[in-house]
């Protein structure tokens with residue numbers, strides 16, 4: 001059931017309490033931001049060379065310094081702006097963040113000769129602060145009833161990943177955790193509310209990690225639980241209404257999660273003044289177009305214009321083999337079709353887009369020269385500035401899991417929210433080489449069979465992306481008494497957290513067997529099915 005959200009409902013300032021996360025380049029920085037938000041508090045990631053003025057404007061309730069690949073023992077190591085230690089707000093340094101904090105406040109960091117990586121048990125020495133009362137185990141369970149229980153030190157199971165370590169505490173600090181390797185595994189100056197953790201509370205391997213984050217943001221920074229799906233939905237609806245006034249909004253609906261949630265949200269804010277355009281490029285999954293129309297037109301009553309542009313895309317793609325050329329053509333044709341449709345609508349002043357927070361962080365990374373963080377592909381929805389429309393991007397602050405939760409709050413079906421990602425160029429990059437309508441038809445059917453069997457065997461949600469690929473090479477097979485000489489379907493299923501690296505899924509043989517027989521028997525013009533056992537790297541997830 002969707003909650004009763006309206007722009008006029010009682011307004012909560014969801015940004016009233018906020019944690020600023022200063023990024024030193026750790027692969028876990030986004031995880032820190034997500035954990036803070038899971039604790040109900042808004043968080044924002046900024047680069048470590050952020051200007052002091054921006055920090056003041058942000059007015060954080062607390063600051064977290066992320067880990068990073070540099071050595072705080074070196075002279076050229078990046079450091080946090082000194083202002084953060086003068087604002088009078090709590091600061092938590094994690095891994096490199098702890099080391100740079102120690103160095104900045106008068107302690108010393110020793111360069112490591114060996115790396116401590118993986119699980120570790122730390123003695124929790126804290127009595128009244130960040131870690132106090134948190135325990136995973138006591139050192140020797142046989143002594144549980146012994147008289148000196150009080151003297152026994154609780155242990156925490158944590159995840160370590162560091163080379164350097166703090167070897168001299170800054171003035172005012174004491175050690176609050178230790179291991180045999182790292183006597184200063186965590187430090188605190190509880191008077192100023194400055195804390196450092198050598199281990200990573202943001203990764204799930206640190207069993208009390210979320211409790212530590214919650215302790216920091218709620219008990220130490222005093223943040224309230226304002227960042228919740230219901231308050232976020234209300235806030236966004238109110239902000240969209242304010243931004244748009246009585247204007248009309250246009251949105252390109254793709255069937256993906258981000259544009260779907262944007263549509264539901266904008267519709268909540270402006271009702272019939274939203275018009276969506278759904279371009280059927282002939283490269284969609286089976287029934288995708290009909291499903292989108294059912295969900296948005298029939299269920300929500302949103303004005304969706306479906307444009308059947310298959311022929312236009314296929315004509316533009318005829319004779320083109322190169323993957324990047326195909327991507328460009330699909331992207332440009334999309335823009336042309338969308339433009340033509342937009343030209344038939346009067347008085348549109350706004351364009352709504354489903355940009356989400358990781359897209360924003362990645363473009364900020366591009367601006368600071370960390371271009372290696374960026375995926376080379378762009379979503380097809382990138383529309384030209386020449387349209388001269390104001391941009392509405394209500395999901396700019398949200399992570400993907402927050403977008404899904406918001407979609408649920410707004411009443412979108414799970415079949416739409418919990419679907420595997422689908423690339424903008426669609427089946428265009430899953431038909432190797434030249435794209436033809438008859439190849440797309442065969443691939444669509446084979447893909448649907450694969451997905452049906454994954455769902456039926458409860459494997460769909462255990463893999464992060466699964467699909468079929470059409471290989472236009474002919475292979476010999478037999479069917480009944482006849483010989484076949486026809487193209488091949490490859491199946492791909494991967495497990496991944498960030499889609500930057502991936503492991504091929506160890507699907508059960510009998511499941512692959514069922515999918516293979518169904519495809520060869522039910523899809524005309526396919527003689528053979530193969531399973532892709534390439535990880536990423538060295539492979540990419542898509543075949544093109």
Ligand code: XMP
Nearest residue numbers: 377378379421422423424425499540541542
């Ligand atoms: P690769 O193939 O680069 O894919 O390992 C990583 C993730 O990105 C998706 N992908 C795309 N998404 N436009 C998109 O919107 C594209 O051109 C594109 N190419 C790959 C892919 O499906 C996977 O989730």
